[in-house]
Amino acid sequence: MRSRQAARRIADSAGISPGDTVLEVGTGLGALTRELCGRGARIISVERNGRLYGEASASLHCEGLELRRGDGFAVEDGFDVFVSNLPYSQSRRAVEWLVQRDFARGIVTVQKEFAAKLMEADPRRRRAIGVLAGHCFEMRVLFPVARSCFDPPPRVDSVVVELAKRRTIPGGVVRAVNGIFSYRRKTMRGIMKQFGREGGPGRLDDLSGDEIVGVAAEIAR
Known part of the structure; x- marks a missing residue:
């Protein structure tokens, strides 16, 4: 994500309070991470890619931020808020991991088509991921994100989805x-x-x- 305005809107939507622990999976170059900082929360931001982690480490310096390199879905720390702008190939894995974790709410940027799968009401068209998400979350689409907000621009439409946790289920x-x-x-x-x-x-x-x-x-x- 390269749009500061879009990153700020996503961070504002997370409803972060002082004292919260926020987990961000996928630091990237830190556009969203910067907007999460300065809100009085502990921010754990995890990036798998070594080059991106190195660049983020060199440019991101704010109080309460813990940058880590590795698999964000291996994090064992507790958290209150989940925020992510992951590659869309990881969206299903993210949801399947989140239904197993105890937290308050998540704000995730996903492909518009994937959001529709999560919220599909027709029993003949629903998928396993939609059943899992519907059982564990109250969900709503908050707003679209223009393709121009990303570098490079994706060939698909994107939306920001709020996941309010209802219950947790085991793997x-x-x-x-x-x-x-x-x-x-x-x-x-x-x-x-x-x-x-x-x-x-x-x-x-x-x-x-x-x-x-x-x-x-x-x-x-």
């Missing part, structure tokens, strides 16, 4: 939901048979998202 349930959707063309009896369990009549599309997570929790036991 075993995440894997079970993904497993269930890999058999979605089967009946529920056929799906449960794949996991060595007894299933009732009907199909996956007949269940609500919360019911699907309940089935996954039974499988994961």
Whole structure:
């Protein structure tokens, strides 16, 4: 992200309070990181790319900021707010990790199409990631981000999404939901048979998202 105005708007949307711990995954060159600083919070910003980490380390100096190099999804620190402008190829991984973590809210920039998958209401079109997100978050699209705000400009439309945490689920349930959707063309009896369990009549599309997570929790036991 190269737009200071867009970065400031994203940071403002995070609702950061003094004393919060903020986790940013994907420091990049620090456009968003700079806007997160100066709000009285502890900022943990993690960058995997060595070159970007080096450039950010040389240019970012603000109180309360901890720059780290590595996998942001391996961070074990607790945090209150999650903020990220990740490569869009990492969006699914980010959501699957966040449903397992205990925090208050997240502000993430994602591809517009991915946001639609998270919030899909039609049972025939929903994906596993949408079921997981809908079970664990209250979600809303806050605003679009113009392609010109990025360098290089992406070929897709981008939006900022707010994730307000409702509940947390373990990794075993995440894997079970993904497993269930890999058999979605089967009946529920056929799906449960794949996991060595007894299933009732009907199909996956007949269940609500919360019911699907309940089935996954039974499988994961």
